[in-house]
Amino acid sequence: MYSKILILRFPREVAHKPIVCHLVKDYDLMFNILNAQVLPRKEGILVLELYGEKKNFKSGVSFLKDQGVKVTNADQEVKRLEERCTHCGACTAVCPTGALHIRRPEMRVEFEEQKCSVCELCITACPTRAMRIRPTNKMFFE
Structure with a gap:
């Protein structure tokens, strides 16, 4: 479940x-x-x-x-550990929202956190484990 x-x-x-x-x-x-x-x-x-x-x-x-x-x-967000990312692009192949994409001509993986749906597909796709899930500390109501 x-x-x-x-x-x-x-x-x-x-x-x-x-x-x-x-x-x-x-x-x-x-x-x-x-x-x-x-x-x-x-x-x-x-x-x-x-x-x-x-x-x-x-x-x-x-x-x-x-x-x-x-x-x-509400409870989690995806973060990238820049020092671990090799910009291989494996995460971009599974990202359904386009939050992870390759910037050309530099061939660098860009991560637009505001587009991330926290589907967690990039977590398992990343061979260097540069993508991490962590709890958020946001308030539900102002």
């Missing part, structure tokens, strides 16, 4: 829709609501731990994004 803590931000245009229930019904996922803040005609924020098979998890998160929900990982 796969699980992650996610922060879901619902724009006011979709905050009133029953989107999260489709994760259970259509994607066979379970969730535990850890915190929620929904105000009328305002952005809704939901912090939840999502559980299920990894393929269903990915499909469910894609569904949320297709509905206009901004999905971020």
Whole structure:
């Protein structure tokens, strides 16, 4: 079973829709609501731990994004250890968001952290173990 803590931000245009229930019904996922803040005609924020098979998890998160929900990982982030990176490009082949890409003509791997979805594929792809996962210390609500 796969699980992650996610922060879901619902724009006011979709905050009133029953989107999260489709994760259970259509994607066979379970969730535990850890915190929620929904105000009328305002952005809704939901912090939840999502559980299920990894393929269903990915499909469910894609569904949320297709509905206009901004999905971020609450508990971890990917960091690169620059001194270990040999710029081989193995990580760029598996990165689904383009956060890791090769800058040409220098042939150097660039990492745009703001594009990273923390899918963790680069962690296993990196032969020098330059990519690391670490907990974040972000507050869920201001």
